[in-house]
Amino acid sequence: MVQVRLDAVRKVFPRSGGEPAVDDVDLTIGDGEFFTLLGPSGCGKTTTLRMVAGFYFPSAGRIYFGDDDVTRQAPNKRDTGMVFQNYALFPHMTVAQNVGYGLRIRKVRGAEASKRIEEALEQVHLGGFGSRRIDQLSGGQQQRVALARALVIRPRTLLLDEPLSNLDAKLREETRLEIRRIQREASTTSIYVTHDQAEAMAMSDRVAVMHNGTVQQVGTPEEIYRRPANRFVATFIGRSNVMSMPVTGAGRDYVEVRGPAGATLRAAAPVDHGLHETADALISVRPEHIRLTSAEEPGAIPGKVTETEFTGMSTNVTVDTGEAVLQAASVEVPTRLTVGSTVGVVLPPEHVWVVRP
Amino acid sequence: MTGSRWFPYVLVLPLALVLWGYIVQPMLATFAESVGDGSGANYSAFLSGGGVARQSLINSVVISLVSVVLCAAVGVSMAFLLRRFQFPGRSVIEAIILVPAALPPLIGAISFQLLYSETGIVPRALQRLLGTEEPVLSVSGIAGVLVVHTFTMYPFFYLAASAALKGMDPSVEEAAYNLGASRVRVWRTVLLPMLTPALVSGALLVFMTSLASYTAPLLFGVDQTMTMQIYINRTNGDMPLASTYASVLGVVSILFLLVMRWYEGRRSYRSQSKGIAAHRREVTNPVARWLAMAGSLVAVAVLLAPAATIALVAFSRDGSWTTQVLPEEYTLENFTAIVSEPKAFEPILNSLTISAVATAAIIVVGVLIAYAVRRLQFVGRSLLDIGVMLAWALPGTVVAINLIAAFSTGNVFSFGKVLVATFWIMPLAYFVRFLPMVFRSTSAALAQTDPALEEAARNLGASWARSFLTITVRLVLPGVIAGALLAFVHGVGEFVASVLIYTSRTEPISVAINNSMYRFEIGTASAYGLLQIVLIFIVMLVSGRLERGRSSGNAKEAAAWAN
Numbered sequence: 040m041v042q043v044r045l046d047a048v049r050k051v052f053p054r055s056g057g058e059p060a061v062d063d064v065d066l067t068i069g070d071g072e073f074f075t076l077l078g079p080s081g082c083g084k085t086t087t088l089r090m091v092a093g094f095y096f097p098s099a100g101r102i103y104f105g106d107d108d109v110t111r112q113a114p115n116k117r118d119t120g121m122v123f124q125n126y127a128l129f130p131h132m133t134v135a136q137n138v139g140y141g142l143r144i145r146k147v148r149g150a151e152a153s154k155r156i157e158e159a160l161e162q163v164h165l166g167g168f169g170s171r172r173i174d175q176l177s178g179g180q181q182q183r184v185a186l187a188r189a190l191v192i193r194p195r196t197l198l199l200d201e202p203l204s205n206l207d208a209k210l211r212e213e214t215r216l217e218i219r220r221i222q223r224e225a226s227t228t229s230i231y232v233t234h235d236q237a238e239a240m241a242m243s244d245r246v247a248v249m250h251n252g253t254v255q256q257v258g259t260p261e262e263i264y265r266r267p268a269n270r271f272v273a274t275f276i277g278r279s280n281v282m283s284m285p286v287t288g289a290g291r292d293y294v295e296v297r298g299p300a301g302a303t304l305r306a307a308a309p310v311d312h313g314l315h316e317t318a319d320a321l322i323s324v325r326p327e328h329i330r331l332t333s334a335e336e337p338g339a340i341p342g343k344v345t346e347t348e349f350t351g352m353s354t355n356v357t358v359d360t361g362e363a364v365l366q367a368a369s370v371e372v373p374t375r376l377t378v379g380s381t382v383g384v385v386l387p388p389e390h391v392w393v394v395r396p
Numbered sequence: 397m398t399g400s401r402w403f404p405y406v407l408v409l410p411l412a413l414v415l416w417g418y419i420v421q422p423m424l425a426t427f428a429e430s431v432g433d434g435s436g437a438n439y440s441a442f443l444s445g446g447g448v449a450r451q452s453l454i455n456s457v458v459i460s461l462v463s464v465v466l467c468a469a470v471g472v473s474m475a476f477l478l479r480r481f482q483f484p485g486r487s488v489i490e491a492i493i494l495v496p497a498a499l500p501p502l503i504g505a506i507s508f509q510l511l512y513s514e515t516g517i518v519p520r521a522l523q524r525l526l527g528t529e530e531p532v533l534s535v536s537g538i539a540g541v542l543v544v545h546t547f548t549m550y551p552f553f554y555l556a557a558s559a560a561l562k563g564m565d566p567s568v569e570e571a572a573y574n575l576g577a578s579r580v581r582v583w584r585t586v587l588l589p590m591l592t593p594a595l596v597s598g599a600l601l602v603f604m605t606s607l608a609s610y611t612a613p614l615l616f617g618v619d620q621t622m623t624m625q626i627y628i629n630r631t632n633g634d635m636p637l638a639s640t641y642a643s644v645l646g647v648v649s650i651l652f653l654l655v656m657r658w659y660e661g662r663r664s665y666r667s668q669s670k671g672i673a674a675h676r677r678e679v680t681n682p683v684a685r686w687l688a689m690a691g692s693l694v695a696v697a698v699l700l701a702p703a704a705t706i707a708l709v710a711f712s713r714d715g716s717w718t719t720q721v722l723p724e725e726y727t728l729e730n731f732t733a734i735v736s737e738p739k740a741f742e743p744i745l746n747s748l749t750i751s752a753v754a755t756a757a758i759i760v761v762g763v764l765i766a767y768a769v770r771r772l773q774f775v776g777r778s779l780l781d782i783g784v785m786l787a788w789a790l791p792g793t794v795v796a797i798n799l800i801a802a803f804s805t806g807n808v809f810s811f812g813k814v815l816v817a818t819f820w821i822m823p824l825a826y827f828v829r830f831l832p833m834v835f836r837s838t839s840a841a842l843a844q845t846d847p848a849l850e851e852a853a854r855n856l857g858a859s860w861a862r863s864f865l866t867i868t869v870r871l872v873l874p875g876v877i878a879g880a881l882l883a884f885v886h887g888v889g890e891f892v893a894s895v896l897i898y899t900s901r902t903e904p905i906s907v908a909i910n911n912s913m914y915r916f917e918i919g920t921a922s923a924y925g926l927l928q929i930v931l932i933f934i935v936m937l938v939s940g941r942l943e944r945g946r947s948s949g950n951a952k953e954a955a956a957w958a959n
Contacts, residue, residue, distance in 0.1 A: 053678055094570055114573040121574040127567035131589045140585070141575035185571075192575060 041105040041195045041228055043068040043091065048100035050086055060086045062252045064100070068196075069244075071226040073219065077239040078249035079275065084232045085200055087249070091230060092198050093117050104195055120189030120227075121198040125205065126181045128173045134160070134184050135169030141192035159191035160184075162221055179210045186218065190225060197222065197229040203238060215242050236276050240264065248272050266309075269395040273323040280324045280365050281394065286314050294320050294393055299340045299360040304386055308393035321394050328390035329367035331356060331376065332383040339383030344376055358384055403860075404774035411765050412776070415783035417809030418828055422802035423646060423790075429801045430639035438640035448620060453644070456622040459538060460606035463545040467602045468595065470546055471553025479561040483679040485692025492699050497551045498932060499702060500889025502906045503925040505611040506913060507702035508544045510709060513616070517705065520721045540616035545606050547702070552605070553598035560594035593659075600656045604649060608791030610892045623793045623892075630797065630896055642797035646790055653789035657782075703929055710922035717918060730923035740920075743908035744927065750819075750904060751887025754826035758883050761827075762834030763876055767868065770842040771850075788832035792892030795828050800897065822902050825893040830886050834879035841875025842868070878939040885935045889928055 043066075050061040061083040068074040076084035089095045091102060093114030101110045109117055120141075128137050138156045142148075147155065160166050163183035173181065182202060189197060199218070203211045219242050222229050233239055239246050240260040248255045248263060248271075256268035267273035270281050284296035287303060294314050298304040306322045314320050334341040342360035353368045356376060365384060376382060430438055441449035477483075478490050496504065511517050512535050519531030526532060535543050568590070572582045610623040619628065622645045629638035679688050710730060712723030734740045762784075768774070769781050790798070803815035803824075815821040845868065853863035869876075891906030898907050905924050912921035 092570075092574060094573075114570070115576045115578055117574075118576065119574060121571065123567040123571060125565060125567060127565060127571035129568060129572070129586060129590075131592075140572065140577075144576040144581065188571075188575070198574075 040070060040193075040226070042070050042103075043196055043228060043230065044103040045087070045091070046101045046103070048087070048090060048097045048102060050083075050090060050095060051098045059098070059252050061090070061097075064249075064254055066247055066254065066257065068228060068230060071228055073222055073229045073231065073242060073244045075231045075233060075239040075243040075246045076249055077233055077236060077246050077276075078255075079234055082249040083252040084234075084249050086252075088198055088200055088230060088232045091196070092119055092121050118192070118195045119198050120192055120194030120196070122182075122185045122189050122200065122202045124201045126185040126202075128181055128184055128188075130173050132173070133169065134165065134171045134173065134176070137173065137184055138169075138188045138191050141188065145192060155191055159187040162190070162224075163187045163217070179206055179214065182206060182214060183217075186221065190221065190227070193225075194227065197225075197227045199229065199231045201233055202231075203233070203235075211238070218242070240276075248275065250275070266307075266392060267323060267394055268309075270321060270323075273392075273394050278326055278366060278368075280326065280329070280363075281321055282363050283319050283321050286316055286318045286320050288316065289314050296320050296322060298386065299342075299362040299384075302338065302340055304391060305388040306391040306393050307389070312393055314393070321396055323392050323394045324365075324386050324390060326355065326366045326368035327353070327370075328387060329365060330385040330387060331358070331367055331369055332385055334381045334383040336383045336385070339385050342382055342384050344378055344380050344382055347376060347378060356382075358382055360384060404768065404772040407764065407772070408768050408774055408776075408780065411761065411768060412780060412783070413809075414761055415765075415780065415787075418799075418824060419783060419787050419790075421807075421809065422798035423643075423786075425802040426639045426646070426794075426798045427643045430636055430643045432636045438637055439644075442644060448625065449641075452620045452622050452625045452641070455538070455618070455620050456607055456645075459541055459545070459609075459618075459621065460603045462542055463549060463606040464599045464602045466542060466546040467550040467553050468599065471550040471555075471598065472557045472591075472595070474550070474554050475557035475561055479558055480677060481679055481688075482676040483688035483692070484685060485689060485696070489692055489695050489699070492696065493554065494551050495699050496547045496702050497549070498936065499548075499706075500891070500906065500925075500928050500932065501548075501611045502891040502909055503706060503889070503928060504548050504702060505544050505615045506909070506921065506925065507705045508547065508612075509540070509615050510705050510918070511701055512543055513540060515719075517721060520719075524721055535616075537616055538618055541609070541612040541618050544612040544616070545602075545609060549602045549605055552601040553595070556594035556598040556601075557591060560591050564590055596659060597656065600652055600659070604652045604656075604789065607645065607648060607652075608793070608892075610791070610793050623791060626793045626797060627896065630800070635800070638797055639801055642794045646794045646798075649789045649791060649794070650786065653785055657785070706922050706925045706929060708922075709918055710926040712919045712922070714917045714919040723919075727919075730919045733920065734923060734927070743903050743905045743924070746822075746902055747888045747890075747904040747906075750822045750826060750902070751884050751890075754823040754830065754887055755880050755884045757823070757827050758831050758834045759876060759880050762831050762879065763838050763869070763872075766835050766838035766842055767864070770839055771847060771868075784832050784835045787828050790828075792825075792829055792890070793896065795825055796893040796896035799825055799828070816897070817899050819902050821897050822894065822904070825897060826883075826887045826890055829890070829893060830883035833883045833886065834876060837875045837879030837882070838872055841872035845871045874942045878942045881935045881939045881942075885932050888931055 045064050045066045048061060048064045049059055051057060051059045064083075064087055066074075076087055078084045086095060090097050093109070093112055093116075096111055101108055103109065104117070129140065132140070135156050138159055139152055142152045142155060156169065157166065160168060163186055165180060165183055165187065168176070168180070173184070176184065182205070185202070202218070203214055206214060215238055231239075231242065243260055245257060245259055246263055247257045250271050256263055256272050258266075263272060263276055267276060267279070273279040273281055284298055284304070286294050287297050288295035289312070292308060292310050294306055294308050294312065296304050296306060304322070306320065308314065308320075332339050340360050342358040342365070344356060345359050345364070346357040348355040353370045356367045356369060358365045358367060367384070441447050442453055443450075474493065478486060478493070499507065509516065512519065512533075514531050514534040514536055516531070516534060519534035522532035523530065569582055569586055572586045577585065608623065610627070613619070613621045613624045614627070618624065622641055626638050626641045626645070629635075629641065679685055709717070709723060711726045711728065713725040713727045713729065716725040717723035734744070765780060765784055769777055787795075799821055800816055803810050803821060806812040806814050815824065849871070850863050850867050853867045854860070858866065889906060890904060891910065894904050894907050895910065898904060903911075905928060909921045909924045912918075912924070
């Protein structure tokens, strides 16, 4: 219920040889927004979240909750609700005592406290579990107690540090829907950390992709998928064919490149792409956007099938055009596409996108 | 035959007889001795009146309680400082934190006497420095006993709290901060409750060890404690009274053992997540850093002082050190005398022989009992386990009295011979005292070895004996050796039981040290002590190698010295 703003935040750990764990991170997370920090392990996403929670203080830069500068504020003064990766439930307390811990600190007592605890437990479908011991709960239940404990205090922001990573795949999908539903109901500003791109795509209003301590791109899941800013984002989110090709012409929001077999390809580009003839452009095409056709079709790039892989939902086809090896994924694959056969590859211009290195 | 359900009993019966014959039956013999005339008069003294018996019991209990509090304060704060903070000198302190407790009990107590008593180095140095009439900050009597206890037993708390803190998930603490708890509140509502199991088991161990403590009261002249009364009455020839004290002390120790086993069976709060490194907080405030540095220097000095003192005094000329702060005349004579004079070398030979004989027996019996308890199904399994733990719980003084009571006449377990005042009672006492070490280390090793390996050997056609020897024994060997080395080292340092049962022909090193101290040959005593320390150091290094990569149960065992 507050806007969270990170302004040029940087974190260098002692004994790291000056290498920043997080560098120059600028983010504005809107009131009520579900915002995800996504990246591989070691990218600085958890460090960023812990700085928002107050467990680390930034080496430089500021953090604001609304107009409050919380940069050096102690974690217990920030009024955030955090769900930890391992849940961090207090093992010596019951479920209700765990959920009620923050309320007691906020001097909410008696009937009011019991009511809010029970409500919070109902919200996560654990009504009546209050008197259980923590070790009597399954992993999924513990996860929900942790969520109830963070939400019951009506925090200014909800912080979630890979809360689903200890659950099995099916439970993970159920729980992510649950978390999103509860977050919408409470319309709490939320920051979610994950390395799982499917989770990030499915849950988030917006995503920040992080790599090596810096933010690579911020945008809605769709923007990030369709218009990745650079090679890292293009390959980390989903799969992508990223190829370097010489530029033959450039417009305001597109470039033309010389593709495999001398074909001229048109690729959409950000308006500030700054590319011109004599430069090389990196273009990205998603496998599912590549159309496989007959080698004789005009404009198609001929190639040889070197591998096919049936995944159930689609078939992955590897095509060697001589200059490039392309990954294509087709829902329907003509039966003649066997290893060794010749095939035509079409890269539709609306799905070819220029990325930065 | 091995397929039969009677097979376990063929193995277990001799083991059970050994435990019965040398641990339980002697205890009963002591009890019989104590009620000799059937009136129980010796016991009524504990319940009523202002006599020595009652006062000794009260003193022992009070000393133990105060020791618990002092050790808890030192041990827990050390654990917190070392686990939770990063400051200059931290790793050095962590490396040497168990050194005072690793000294053999007698040498430990002597070093504290040399350092902190009225004639000790520190009070005299302070006296010189401040120009006062009297030595400053000297300790004597019960205070001295408490100083020795604190320095030698705080590792029980340190190790327990340190392990608990290590196993504690740091995010649990963070969750409390995140929910708005202040530092004090986090301590009160999260950290202390989660540390409680560790603190309780630390407290029980310190209490038991203090109760069994003998060398500290001996050196600081506190006669009215249970252990001292056992010794005094035994040397005065009042065996029934000594037995009474031993029975009371034995029963209390066993009660504590049972409480401890019951408590350990309850759940402890282990972290639910894996592989999360606790964040050590870097001390960054410059003033705090200077304080930390100074504090670390003091801590290092205090931790190393006992061993250093022994090493220094070992080179001082006997009788030359009177009122000076430090000895002023140094010589190698103490060592040359030990090596060249057969009479002086004899205690070393005795200790090595007795320990070697005892260790050999301990290996055979300890390994087999551990195997039986861990791997075989039979009625009375937990009794076997308790039998060994009994040996661990009984104070050395009590073990000695028990053996005297049982073997002052011949019985079936001594093949009809009288053992008192012979060589054999010495290794027997060491056997009883240190059997639990090999048992425990073997048990731990067995717990880490998959029983399926042995089954695989049997499946491939190996007999029980063959699979036991070629697979099981082979795999648990490092654990067995580590335990055996520990038992051997403890044998070489043994004093508490030896002093009650030795004869001039079987005098071990520690008793020789004590007798030298009695004759004010402090240099000679320290020279013997230094040899003990060097031997322990070597063995610790070797067993550290063996245990590398395994859990550090070794350090924990080392802490079990003090009494």
